[in-house]
Amino acid sequence: MSSLLLTGIAELTTVEESTGVLRDAAVVVEDGRFAWVGRAQDAPAADDARDLGGRAALPGWVDSHSHLVFDGDRSAEFEARMAGRDYAAGGIQVTTDATRAADDAGLASLLAQRVRAASAGGTTYLETKTGYGLTVPDEARSAALAAAAVDEVTFLGAHLVPTGADPEQYTQLVCGDMLEAVAPHARWIDVFCERGAFTPAQSRRVLEAGRAAGLGLRVHGNQLGPGAGVDLAVELGAASVDHVNHLSDEDLARLGASGTGAGGVKVEGTETVATVLPACDLSTRAPLAPAKRLLQAGATIAIASNCNPGTSYTSSMNFCVGTAVLQMGLSLAEAIEAATLGGARALRADRESLAAGTRPRASGSEAPIGRIAVGHRADLHVLDAPAAIHLAYRPGMPLTHAVWRAGERVA
Ligand SMILES: N=CN[C@@H](CCC(=O)O)C(=O)O
Numbered sequence: 001m002s003s004l005l006l007t008g009i010a011e012l013t014t015v016e017e018s019t020g021v022l023r024d025a026a027v028v029v030e031d032g033r034f035a036w037v038g039r040a041q042d043a044p045a046a047d048d049a050r051d052l053g054g055r056a057a058l059p060g061w062v063d064s065h066s067h068l069v070f071d072g073d074r075s076a077e078f079e080a081r082m083a084g085r086d087y088a089a090g091g092i093q094v095t096t097d098a099t100r101a102a103d104d105a106g107l108a109s110l111l112a113q114r115v116r117a118a119s120a121g122g123t124t125y126l127e128t129k130t131g132y133g134l135t136v137p138d139e140a141r142s143a144a145l146a147a148a149a150v151d152e153v154t155f156l157g158a159h160l161v162p163t164g165a166d167p168e169q170y171t172q173l174v175c176g177d178m179l180e181a182v183a184p185h186a187r188w189i190d191v192f193c194e195r196g197a198f199t200p201a202q203s204r205r206v207l208e209a210g211r212a213a214g215l216g217l218r219v220h221g222n223q224l225g226p227g228a229g230v231d232l233a234v235e236l237g238a239a240s241v242d243h244v245n246h247l248s249d250e251d252l253a254r255l256g257a258s259g260t261g262a263g264g265v266k267v268e269g270t271e272t273v274a275t276v277l278p279a280c281d282l283s284t285r286a287p288l289a290p291a292k293r294l295l296q297a298g299a300t301i302a303i304a305s306n307c308n309p310g311t312s313y314t315s316s317m318n319f320c321v322g323t324a325v326l327q328m329g330l331s332l333a334e335a336i337e338a339a340t341l342g343g344a345r346a347l348r349a350d351r352e353s354l355a356a357g358t359r360p361r362a363s364g365s366e367a368p369i370g371r372i373a374v375g376h377r378a379d380l381h382v383l384d385a386p387a388a389i390h391l392a393y394r395p396g397m398p399l400t401h402a403v404w405r406a407g408e409r410v411a
């Protein structure tokens with residue numbers, strides 16, 4: 001396999017403690033992984049070389065929360081929200097009806113377009129969820145399509161109790177036949193633990209059933225109001241609890257104690273990551289998740305797009321990171337780490353070997369992601385700017401210049 005030397009990197013944000021931010025840097029890529037990282041003046045020879053022209057580079061974004069398998073349009077719902085209506089979970093049914101009506105080829109094509117758009121925006125590792133099928137065959141179809149298109153698949157049959165269904169019977173279906181049909185395509189199970197969706201008791205049943213089937217746990221929690229999502233996620237050892245807009249002091253303390261920051265568990269790979277979704281908070285006019293306070297409490301945080309047609313119709317991680325800096329009060333370094341290594345931690349993909357009993361990733365790749373370090377997957381995002389702070393300094397500008405995923409140029 002030939003090696004590639006990339007030089008002309010004015011600023012390289014490695015998200016790796018030992019190297020930090022390097023000026024006048026270079027990397028060597030070989031066999032889909034970083035083989036060398038350092039100052040350009042010290043770079044070894046390689047088979048090919050390319051000069052990036054004095055640009056900034058950073059790890060590819062790890063988008064650990066999206067819902068990309070859907071059809072239909074909900075722009076009218078969004079417009080009504082901008083005119084003052086509140087967001088309610090019930091809108092999920094509108095997308096579910098349109099998704100069920102789509103044929104396999106049409107749905108696969110919509111998904112492929114969305115994955116391409118994410119990739120063109122610097123995302124090199126992508127999770128997506130089911131949750132707009134809500135019948136056994138429709139959820140299995142969504143999971144199978146997702147497994148062919150993204151790196152990580154999450155079963156979210158517990159997204160909404162479909163119209164006309166009995167909540168207890170539907171929860172039973174999710175934990176039984178639906179889980180059995182979807183599990184072969186998925187690595188994770190998730191539940192929307194919220195008023196209007198699933199109660200804490202139903203959520204616990206779903207998560208415990210998923211765990212018994214060998215899936216890792218994720219939770220949508222504390223989005224629309226205070227609730228039991230965080231408590232449940234930490235108690236059951238979920239890899240991530242997402243949204244986290246409405247947190248009590250106890251919730252902050254729980255997430256702090258289960259994170260790898262000051263006073264936290266310090267055992268990487270066991271933390272419950274708090275995933276914040278800045279674009280969703282803007283689109284629903286929700287109070288922004290307290291990302292800075294979570295960090296101060298010792299929590300590990302991730303930033304993700306939550307791309308979906310109801311609450312966050314963007315896969316732009318550049319936008320999410322810029323917003324986290326501008327609106328959530330994170331420093332640039334904190335925001336970049338949350339959108340790269342934080343996402344990798346939320347997917348337990350920041351280390352080489354998978355924990356015993358964990359299912360393989362849909363992408364089949366086992367190289368660690370989220371940092372620019374020797375041995376890590378060569379996921380590189382090059383900006384059309386000399387420094388990464390341009391992500392917040394010039395919000396909304398087309399700053400992605402080039403993207404390498406596992407050593408292959410994808411944008
Ligand atoms: N909150 C639950 N699910 C999605 C929204 C789904 C929808 O409204 O279609 C979310 O993460 O925001």
Ligand SMILES: [Zn+2]
Pocket residue numbers: 065066067220306308
């Ligand atoms: Zn979501």
